[in-house]
Amino acid sequence: MKYAAILYDDVIVAKAKNYNDCINDNEIELTEQQYNTISIPCQLIEGVFVPCDFPEINGGGYTDSGVVSTEVITYVGTGKSGKNYPCSVTLAVAPKALIILSRYSPEKTSGAAIISSYTESLINSGSYSNTIILCDTLSTEYLSGHGFSISSTHNINKGYAKKSEDGKTITWYYSDADMPEAQCNVANCTYYILALR
Secondary structure (H helix, E strand, O other), X not given: OOEEEEEEOOEEEEEEEOOOOOOOOOEEEEOHHHHHHOOOOEEEEOOEEEEOOOOOOOOOOOOOOOXXXXXXXXXXXXXXXXXXXXXXXXXXXXXXXXXXXXXXXXXXXXXXXXXXXXXXXXXXXOOOOXXXXXXXXXXXXXXXXXXXXXXXXXXXXXXXXXXXXXXXXXXXXXXXXXXXXXXXXXXXXXXXXXXXX
């Protein structure tokens, strides 16, 4: 049985059992003891595994192992906006950023006319839109200009956001009570958010 670790820029970011006999240039064979005891991530320095806590990579100022986890989450709009009707999402792991991708509206009627279902991209929707929440910049109190705000004519400073103590729940609202579209909360629309962790 082979034990191997994959090396990227001399930092081990993954390890796996049962590799085939071929150990590629960016892999190194481990003993069973090394496999079971080395910290991930760690560096291989002069043939010795040295544990480290998320080293810098190539002097680029990265503070993690370089592994990014993503998830697409959804919620359905309620048709309300304002401080009394915030939106929120909760993830299993605290996100670094949330990016609102699109919304999907089911088939609906408007008077006598039938409007077909549609999917609309919300990225770069307008010159005054904010489609990204940088979760590390949030506090547990609402901050102006940090929440999603999708509008071509309104002030992005009206978008407020905060995070829970553990960082796993992100809550936002648009301060105008009659702007569910700007808050990303149009009734019966399904919103798609990309979470980066």
